[in-house]
Amino acid sequence: MSEIEHNAAAEAGKKTGPRPGRLKKTVVMVGMMGAGKTAVGRALAARLRAPFLDSDHEIEAAANMTIPEIFARDGEAFFRKKESQVIARLLAEARGVLSTGGGAFLSEANRDMISDRGVSVWLNADLDVLWNRVRHRDHRPLLKTADPYETLKELYEARVPLYARADLVVRSDAQTPVEGVVDRVLAALATRPDVLEMEE
Numbered sequence: 001m002s003e004i005e006h007n008a009a010a011e012a013g014k015k016t017g018p019r020p021g022r023l024k025k026t027v028v029m030v031g032m033m034g035a036g037k038t039a040v041g042r043a044l045a046a047r048l049r050a051p052f053l054d055s056d057h058e059i060e061a062a063a064n065m066t067i068p069e070i071f072a073r074d075g076e077a078f079f080r081k082k083e084s085q086v087i088a089r090l091l092a093e094a095r096g097v098l099s100t101g102g103g104a105f106l107s108e109a110n111r112d113m114i115s116d117r118g119v120s121v122w123l124n125a126d127l128d129v130l131w132n133r134v135r136h137r138d139h140r141p142l143l144k145t146a147d148p149y150e151t152l153k154e155l156y157e158a159r160v161p162l163y164a165r166a167d168l169v170v171r172s173d174a175q176t177p178v179e180g181v182v183d184r185v186l187a188a189l190a191t192r193p194d195v196l197e198m199e200e
């Protein structure tokens with residue numbers, strides 16, 4: 001068999017292997033800002049042909065304000081209340097992929113809702129990777145401090161033990177493109193027939 005034929009056969013073989021099928025629970029992406037919850041969640045939903053939901057986006061749409069505007073006008077506690085309400089609504093409404101905001105999984109009530117109706121996936125990235133992804137953007141109000149790197153580091157260190165309570169952990173590193181991280185999430189979900197049916 002020529003190399004081209006061999007590659008074609010390998011491709012065809014891949015297509016006949018088990019493929020992701022129906023979602024039985026909502027896949028909930030959790031983790032730090034910049035981990036890729038939105039980018040990976042959207043691409044994962046497309047691969048699963050499932051609805052994509054993003055709690056930050058839904059909060060902004062419902063308030064007709066941006067997240068920095070909500071923090072500035074109403075404060076973080078108000079934002080967190082809205083975030084919990086939106087997550088409850090999205091978990092009840094659709095079965096799909098739900099990307100949360102970076103602080104959503106810190107609340108015990110949110111974690112309980114998520115584990116009742118979904119499966120949580122922590123996208124875990126090293127601090128320097130997170131920093132490189134968030135440093136040039138200014139739409140994250142918690143990083144509007146005199147030393148945003150230090151703030152990100154403090155948030156990271158305080159939050160890691162809580163993110164670690166997620167059902168599944170997937171690495172989101174600097175070398176792996178979004179679709180590669182999606183492959184890792186799918187591989188993790190393939191170990192959970194209670195969440196994702198696989199099709200021959």
Ligand SMILES: Nc1ncnc2c1ncn2[C@@H]1O[C@H](COP(=O)(O)OP(=O)(O)OP(=O)(O)O)[C@@H](O)[C@H]1O
Nearest residue numbers: 032033034035036037038039101102133176177178
């Ligand atoms: N694996 C990756 N490879 C390259 N770029 C990535 C990867 N994952 C995320 N990014 C980029 O990093 C930036 C931050 O990603 P994203 O907005 O998805 O993070 P997030 O976890 O949703 O953050 P937040 O909690 O603030 O909503 C985006 O510009 C995104 O395209």
Ligand SMILES: O=C(O)C1=C[C@@H](O)[C@@H](O)[C@H](O)C1
Nearest residue numbers: 033056067101102103140141
């Ligand atoms: O990490 C956080 O606490 C946040 C992350 C973003 O997704 C937004 O939800 C908001 O900027 C707060």
Ligand SMILES: [Mg+2]
Nearest residue numbers: 037038056099
């Ligand atoms: Mg996001």
